Amino acid sequence: MKQIYYLGMILYIVLSVNLFAAGVSAELSQQEVVAGNPAQLLIRAEGDRVNFPPIKEIDGVTVEGRSQSQHTSMQIINGKSSVTHTTNLILTFTPTHDMQIPSFDVEIDGKHYQTQPLALKVVKVDTPQRLTKGAFSLMMEAGPKRVVVGEPLVVKVYFSLRNDIQLSDNPQYNRPEFKGFLVKEVGEQKHYVKGDHQITELHYVLIPEKEGHFTIGPATAKIGVPDTSRRDIFGRFFGTIWKPIASNRVDIEVDPLPQASDLVGSFYVESQLDKQETKANKPVNLTITISGNGSLEDFDLSDYEIDGVTVYGDDAQVSSKIMGSKLQSRYVKKFVFISDHDFTIPERTITAYDPKSKQLKQLTIPSYEVHVTQSKQQSALTVNNEKKSGSVQTDITLPSDTQHLRSDSTLKGDKDSTLDRSMVWVVALLAFIAGMVTMFLLSKLTRRERKQHFRTSDALKILYAHMSEDPEVEAMVRKLYAKQKGDKSVIIDKKALKALVEKYRMP
Numbered sequence: 001m002k003q004i005y006y007l008g009m010i011l012y013i014v015l016s017v018n019l020f021a022a023g024v025s026a027e028l029s030q031q032e033v034v035a036g037n038p039a040q041l042l043i044r045a046e047g048d049r050v051n052f053p054p055i056k057e058i059d060g061v062t063v064e065g066r067s068q069s070q071h072t073s074m075q076i077i078n079g080k081s082s083v084t085h086t087t088n089l090i091l092t093f094t095p096t097h098d099m100q101i102p103s104f105d106v107e108i109d110g111k112h113y114q115t116q117p118l119a120l121k122v123v124k125v126d127t128p129q130r131l132t133k134g135a136f137s138l139m140m141e142a143g144p145k146r147v148v149v150g151e152p153l154v155v156k157v158y159f160s161l162r163n164d165i166q167l168s169d170n171p172q173y174n175r176p177e178f179k180g181f182l183v184k185e186v187g188e189q190k191h192y193v194k195g196d197h198q199i200t201e202l203h204y205v206l207i208p209e210k211e212g213h214f215t216i217g218p219a220t221a222k223i224g225v226p227d228t229s230r231r232d233i234f235g236r237f238f239g240t241i242w243k244p245i246a247s248n249r250v251d252i253e254v255d256p257l258p259q260a261s262d263l264v265g266s267f268y269v270e271s272q273l274d275k276q277e278t279k280a281n282k283p284v285n286l287t288i289t290i291s292g293n294g295s296l297e298d299f300d301l302s303d304y305e306i307d308g309v310t311v312y313g314d315d316a317q318v319s320s321k322i323m324g325s326k327l328q329s330r331y332v333k334k335f336v337f338i339s340d341h342d343f344t345i346p347e348r349t350i351t352a353y354d355p356k357s358k359q360l361k362q363l364t365i366p367s368y369e370v371h372v373t374q375s376k377q378q379s380a381l382t383v384n385n386e387k388k389s390g391s392v393q394t395d396i397t398l399p400s401d402t403q404h405l406r407s408d409s410t411l412k413g414d415k416d417s418t419l420d421r422s423m424v425w426v427v428a429l430l431a432f433i434a435g436m437v438t439m440f441l442l443s444k445l446t447r448r449e450r451k452q453h454f455r456t457s458d459a460l461k462i463l464y465a466h467m468s469e470d471p472e473v474e475a476m477v478r479k480l481y482a483k484q485k486g487d488k489s490v491i492i493d494k495k496a497l498k499a500l501v502e503k504y505r506m507p
Contacts, residue, residue: 023047024106026115034192035096035122038064043089043115047108050087058091059099065092095122136161140176140217140247142206143325149211149257150264151355152295152327155204157219157247160197168240169224176217176247180254181206184297186322203322207295208254217249259360263352265294265329269363273345277371280340281481283464284370287334290350290363295320296329304346309339310481312461336464338481342372456480459501466504476500 029040043052056063071086101118142155155178159171183206190201208214227239257264267290274285290296296318303313316333337345347367353360460480467474476497482490 024108024113024115026101026104026118028101028118028120031119032121032123033095034190037192038092038094039120041091041093041101041118043091043104043106045087045089045106045108045113046084047087048085049107049109051107052087052089053104053106055091055104058093058101061093061095061099063091063093066090095120098122134160134162135165136223136245138219138221138245138247140219140250142216142250142252145251146253146255147208148255148264148353148355149208150295150353151208152265153206153208153252154322154325154327155206155216155250157202157204159200159202159221161200163193163196163198166226167224168226171224172222172242174220175202175204176219178204178206178216180210180212180214181208181216182298183207184320186320186327205295205320205322205327206252207298208252211254211256214252214254215249216252217247219247221245257353258358259353261351261353261360263290263294263296263299263350263363264355265292265352266354266356267292267294267296267352267361267363269350269365271365273368273370276368277373280372280374281338281478283467284337285334286337286345286368287332288365290331291329292352293326293328294352295327296331299331301331301333301350304335304337306337306339306343306345308341309337309343310460310484311338312336312464314465337370338460338464338477339370339372340374340481343370344368345370456484459497460484462501462505470500472496473500473504 024043024045026041026043029042033039041058045052052068055066067090069088069090071088073084073086099120099122101120103117104115106113106115137160139158139160140155141158142153144153147153155176157176159173161167183204186203186205190199192199192201206216222242222244224240224242227241270289270291272287272289274287276284278284288301290299297320299318300316301313304311312335314334314336316331318329318331320327320329322328337343345368348365350363350365351360352363460477463473463477463480467477476492479490479492480497483492
């Protein structure tokens with residue numbers, strides 16, 4: 001019976017199996033490695049019979065280690081089975097420079113496949129020589145040491161631990177004091193090996209807020225090592241001795257800013273308008289990018305103000321990274337313009353003081369002319385409005401009976417005059433009452449319109465960015481914009497508006 005069962009299983013697999021298509025891929029354990037630290041290349045091949053090439057070096061760097069493993073998995077989906085045979089090859093090497101990992105030829109089931117080429121960046125670190133002496137140490141460096149107000153400087157803190165030192169607990173680290181500076185920790189901690197020491201590196205960016213002489217530091221830490229004077233019944237050490245260590249201090253001179261400016265550093269600006277011709281009430285997007293050496297964390301580009309144009313500005317995206325002793329920053333902000341007529345985006349200027357050249361430079365965002373085309377319906381509406389708002393008729397002729405009545409009224413006696421004056425008072429009173437009622441209704445209507453205008457503006461802020469994604473959103477934005485412009489014939493479905501706003505509102 002067992003033989004029949006196994007035979008049935010084999011026949012089932014043979015008849016229903018769909019072998020996973022052969023293929024090969026390559027990936028690095030990390031895209032960036034510190035010079036002197038090992039890196040690994042993984043080549044993964046999927047197929048029954050795999051033959052890897054004899055790789056002895058990669059881009060001139062000797063392969064120090066080679067390991068290979070296999071894995072088989074099986075899946076049954078909708079009654080059909082799929083079996084995957086995966087063979088992994090791991091190559092270990094120690095790069096000393098930026099590398100281009102070439103494409104490798106791998107034979108799978110008699111066919112040849114190529115891996116994709118990869119790039120590996122090697123970061124060189126200038127670790128102080130005296131840091132790699134002793135069991136453990138803490139050290140700090142800063143640069144530049146003379147700056148102007150608003151000019152960023154980079155502080156690096158190094159913790160060094162000799163490889164043969166065993167810690168009983170994690171070090172307790174306290175960062176340096178940075179009085180007089182705005183501080184931001186940039187990037188993740190770097191861990192690497194130099195000689196017989198393990199190095200941990202932390203980076204801080206400091207922005208001086210005022211001029212003067214400042215002293216930074218020290219950074220402090222407590223290192224927990226095993227208490228060798230205490231052993232358990234098995235002869236193992238237990239207990240911890242905490243040893244305090246401290247880094248050096250660094251003096252910084254901050255000079256006043258020679259000229260007032262929006263930015264401090266060496267920057268350039270780029271701007272891009274997605275289109276210079278659009279349809280009425282369709283958004284036009286302007287993206288402004290500022291890049292260079294310096295800090296852009298506290299910079300904010302104010303919104304444009306253009307008569308008759310609705311303008312929205314997204315939150316700026318700011319990124320920073322440290323290159324050597326310099327801070328490189330990038331600022332990206334997008335503005336959206338919506339209008340039913342042609343308009344001009346005005347030119348703008350940003351000033352930046354460059355401490356290196358000691359010059360005040362101007363970064364110019366150029367002006368743009370935007371042409372707005374109207375639909376036939378809008379054009380017809382404009383023509384009708386122009387006709388309705390024509391010149392006032394001044395050649396009105398009174399009926400002849402009215403003329404006779406006016407001329408005859410001057411011939412009547414005192415009784416008729418008294419009656420006329422009474423009628424005048426009645427008419428005046430009625431006019432006064434009508435005026436008060438009209439003013440009351442207008443005030444109610446104005447408050448209602450203002451309230452609706454506020455809600456309309458909020459809804460536009462949320463929905464305008466999604467016009468191209470949803471036709472219903474586009475139609476609603478058109479109605480909201482027309483309502484905002486004073487078109488009282490537009491009717492807004494409040495339930496539909498609420499649903500759209502809740503759908504696209506950020507959590």
